Amino acid sequence: MSTRDSLPLQERVPLNNTLQRASDLLILFLLISLLYCRLISLHFRGFVWLLSFICESWFTFVWILDTNAKWNPVTYKTYPHNLLKRLDELPAVDIFVTTADPKLEPPIITVNTVLSLLAVEYPVEKLACYVSDDAASAATFYSLVQASKFAKLWVPFCKKYDVRVRAPSVYFSTQCPPSVPSALPSDFRNDWNHVKDEYEKLCQRIENACKEKHDGVPKTDEFADFSDVERGNHPSIVKIIWENNKDANAMEDGFPHLIYVSREKRPRHSHHFKAGAMNVLTRVSGVMTNAPLILNVDCDMFANNPEVFLHGMCLLFGFPHEVHSGYVQTPQQFYGGLKDDPFGNQLVVLQHKLGLGIAGLQGPFYGGTGCFHRRKIIYGSPPNLPHAHRYDVLSYKDSKQVFGDCRELLDSAAHIRSANMKTSGKLIDLSAKIEAAKQVASCTYEFNTSWGKEIGWLYGAVVEDLITGLKIQSMGWESKCMTLDPAPFLGIAPTGGPASLTQHKRWATGLLEFLLGPYNPLLATIYKSLSFRQCLTYLLINVWPLRSLFELCYTLLPACSFLTNTSFFPKDFNGVLRVWFVHTCMVEQPEDAEDLCTDCMVVWFHWRGVKDNGVI
Ligand SMILES: O=c1ccn([C@@H]2O[C@H](COP(=O)(O)OP(=O)(O)O[C@H]3O[C@H](CO)[C@@H](O)[C@H](O)[C@H]3O)[C@@H](O)[C@H]2O)c(=O)[nH]1
């Protein structure tokens, strides 16, 4: 999409944080003073003093990382109305939704996410929604089939009445129809009641299907693929639930393609969790629709702002050079959390304080959900094609080693790598692609290829999102943060203590794997194109699990001091000054430091006296 000679799509707005900077610097000065004071009296203090010194050094280090991350906060305004004049230029987007367990992630949640995405404001013929089901669950497939039937009512209803929240569960959570603005046609109330009834029937059917033994799932041919399927041992299942262009009226009134994918699983083959699922989705969509852009969301994150795609395009294409916007990440925001967020699940500091600051550097980390990617970056392209791209010069044989042995995928990848934003424009016959899709979804497809190492979502850490984002930024790409009101996507955060604890433990493990593994941000700065300040922001989150050690140790210090009858704080500020004066005046430390005068003024006189006596 060309941006030359066109109206602006975005505007960078730096936020004024002078006061914040002043207070951060003051705190930093105090921290360094404290460390200095500790250091110069280290040799005549005990173990507790040494521990305090180590902990405070750590806190100062983290404070520096933190201040660096928050130093240049910016937001971006987007102007989607300037895009509307160029609707036919908009690129196609493949949407990926991942789900892994119908018990933990009930299909009705996935269905709401999918419905909200099918109803977004974007040319429908340019969208395809792929749902990856790692549980190969008949109930999930059945729910999606039912949802596609309901979508025939839901999507036109949303567009006709300009519904703002397009996840039906949230929209219908109000008991009675919202007040009818006079501008709306008079049949709104009837339509509302009808659509709500149908949604309730949909919920009922899904609930029946999810009961033990899937009583509600019919035994027809459509579901035959799921009979006798073992969750961790089954062939690839790829099913087209809804093909947009099959219906003659589809273009005006229809909704995007909807495709179900359950990759092959075998007990002895590692499936690499979400990263593995994302790579299968990338390949399956590559052979089917091959859109130049990819949006991925977790199954519990619905599109809360119907214009989210248009805003996303503004940030992807609103810059003079593509290097400024490799991917566009939305902050993870959640609904229905606990009051006052006692477990910190809303990630407020990370999203709203650090997030804005990081947006002013090389750009936000990739957060695993609510992110628009350029497909060519997922295929390993650095910025500034065609000059520097290594895969462009690959022979057919070499590119087979990178992408695997599937002719359709190699052709589609070559099209993407040629930096072509346009899809062919021809109607695609999706059913003709099923065999190739199943082939690239098999569990042996990746053997001896670069998937998970050089291209696609990377393997090797639980936080596949962070290492994949780091790899992209290491190639020199910047990313952009999209904050909108209303929020672009809303998800479900764990509500209780144990669930939060499990999530935090997983993140902590992943962050340490990340720090200690080959994707270390320091290495990326030294050997690749990750900027130094961006590297510090990665380190800030990398060291998050280690912070608990120092914090725990520090909280134990008072008890330790009590038991050993020592003090781990300088007695008072005068004490600090005293040590400081004595040290700066290069007076020899007296045997018993406690004998020194404790009053600041006295220290002053003491210093004057020393000076007058010609010591300095
Ligand atoms: O084998 C798996 C495991 C997970 N998932 C999906 O991955 C997503 C995230 O998994 P979840 O268990 O919900 O992890 P969270 O900790 O909630 O996820 C956050 O942290 C992850 C790891 O950093 C990111 O990938 C996510 O996008 C981010 O929302 C969900 O849609 C799952 O269905 C799979 O598809 N296959």
Ligand SMILES: [Mn+2]
């Ligand atoms: Mn989740």
